[in-house]
Amino acid sequence: MTRRDFSERDIHMALDGELPVEERVAYDAWLEANPEMKARSVRYVADRAALRAAFAGVLDEPVPARLKKIVLDEAPVETAASSSRWWRAAAAAAMLAIGGVGGYVAGIDHLGLEDPAEDQLAEQAIAAHVLYAAEQRHAVEVPASDKDHLQTWLSNRVGLKLVAPDLAAQGFQLVGGRLLPAGESKAAMLLYEDANGERISLFVTAESAEKTKGTYGSEEDGPEAIYWLDKGYGCAVVGSLPRAQLTAVAKSAYSQLIAGLAS
Amino acid sequence: MDEKKAAILGEIPRLRRYARSLLRDRDSADDLVQDCLERALVRLDNWQTGESPRRWLFTIMHHLFIDQMRKVNRRGEAAMLPLEAREAQAAPAEQVESIASREIIDALQAISPDRRAALVMVAIEGFSYAEAANILGVPAGTLMSRIARGRDELRGLLDDAARRRAIRIVEK
Numbered sequence: 270m271t272r273r274d275f276s277e278r279d280i281h282m283a284l285d286g287e288l289p290v291e292e293r294v295a296y297d298a299w300l301e302a303n304p305e306m307k308a309r310s311v312r313y314v315a316d317r318a319a320l321r322a323a324f325a326g327v328l329d330e331p332v333p334a335r336l337k338k339i340v341l342d343e344a345p346v347e348t349a350a351s352s353s354r355w356w357r358a359a360a361a362a363a364m365l366a367i368g369g370v371g372g373y374v375a376g377i378d379h380l381g382l383e384d385p386a387e388d389q390l391a392e393q394a395i396a397a398h399v400l401y402a403a404e405q406r407h408a409v410e411v412p413a414s415d416k417d418h419l420q421t422w423l424s425n426r427v428g429l430k431l432v433a434p435d436l437a438a439q440g441f442q443l444v445g446g447r448l449l450p451a452g453e454s455k456a457a458m459l460l461y462e463d464a465n466g467e468r469i470s471l472f473v474t475a476e477s478a479e480k481t482k483g484t485y486g487s488e489e490d491g492p493e494a495i496y497w498l499d500k501g502y503g504c505a506v507v508g509s510l511p512r513a514q515l516t517a518v519a520k521s522a523y524s525q526l527i528a529g530l531a532s
Numbered sequence: 533m534d535e536k537k538a539a540i541l542g543e544i545p546r547l548r549r550y551a552r553s554l555l556r557d558r559d560s561a562d563d564l565v566q567d568c569l570e571r572a573l574v575r576l577d578n579w580q581t582g583e584s585p586r587r588w589l590f591t592i593m594h595h596l597f598i599d600q601m602r603k604v605n606r607r608g609e610a611a612m613l614p615l616e617a618r619e620a621q622a623a624p625a626e627q628v629e630s631i632a633s634r635e636i637i638d639a640l641q642a643i644s645p646d647r648r649a650a651l652v653m654v655a656i657e658g659f660s661y662a663e664a665a666n667i668l669g670v671p672a673g674t675l676m677s678r679i680a681r682g683r684d685e686l687r688g689l690l691d692d693a694a695r696r697r698a699i700r701i702v703e704k
Binding site: 277278281282285286287312313316317320321322323324327328330332333335336337340341 | 537540541544545546548549552553562565566569570573632633636637640652654655656660661676679680683686687690
């Protein structure tokens with residue numbers, strides 16, 4: 270029998286039960302002769318024990334009824350990824366882990382049967398943006414020069430205390446606003462423009478019962494919406510800006526809108 | 533109830549554990565299991581007699597997980613809304629975890645999804661390299677390097693966490 274050289278790779282194999290039985294004795298001898306490798310092995314064994322312990326309790330949890338029901342029900346639901354909400358959390362968790370700052374990502378394709386409220390909001394906001402931001406002369410109903418009237422009028426019609434955020438720090442000036450239908454109710458759209466003519470819009474409705482937030486893009490290269498919904502209002506910031514820039518605008522708009530609603 | 537359904541029911545606890553290790557949050561993990569079960573039931577005919585229900589179900593769930601992670605990645609960097617960071621980060625109250633468990637769960641979430649899946653599959657779920665490679669749809673060599681890198685990364689993250697904890701204790 271030829272004695273082969275062992276390496277760190279063998280530590281993993283030994284740990285995972287993949288080291289051939291006949292090599293085991295030689296491997297153990299190698300480990301004893303290499304304190305550094307031995308320490309590595311001991312550490313990996315401990316980490317694995319901690320990993321197993323951390324998730325051991327899951328097996329003892331009662332199986333949620335909703336999961337049992339899927340298997341026991343006679344007719345399977347013919348959907349592709351119908352309940353897919355989990356991956357938003359996955360994305361959020363991934364981003365939290367990487368950025369350490371926090372954030373939320375929502376993806377593009379929803380194959381579910383019904384659109385969740387936030388997707389409807391985001392889609393309406395994007396549709397409005399695509400239609401009106403492209404208009405040069407008729408983009409808004411009330412121009413920014415009449416800002417006080419614009420705020421009062423939209424507040425009354427939408428049913429929210431609406432303050433048009435000041436986005437000058439992000440390089441955007443208010444162009445004006447318009448009133449739009451949004452499902453069963455109404456929405457206010459505020460249009461902003463920067464020095465290069467790049468436009469973004471804010472879409473606000475008073476109709477929402479769900480508390481959620483995320484980003485939404487309907488097409489690969491189309492504009493994106495960053496939205497948040499809470500009891501009593503829903504808002505989306507739409508634009509084709511780079512994500513970081515759109516996010517900065519959204520954050521500013523968010524805090525100002527919230528402050529305005531509470532004032 | 534037919535045998536296939538009984539076998540699927542029996543695998544739910546294992547599927548939930550795998551999902552939990554991939555996603556951390558209990559509800560999200562159960563949503564992933566739900567998607568997996570729905571897809572499995574629609575494709576019941578694809579399940580060949582003799583094939584292990586565990587391997588079949590894990591394969592379905594892994595595809596769902598990886599597909600979505602790739603879509604998320606394609607969309608690039610996440611929108612950062614720090615206002616809401618604490619809220620998103622907070623683990624559900626019912627998840628009582630020891631410090632050690634929390635640290636290792638956090639560390640596991642921080643390694644790349646591919647490595648996380650490979651490591652969990654072997655280290656927690658106890659699949660052999662051959663089985664895990666088959667479920668994940670990668671060559672055995674790729675699986676091995678993911679496991680090795682995953683373990684190494686996890687070790688580094690745990691060391692960082694321990695260091696931070698030590699600093700906090702010193703500061704008190």
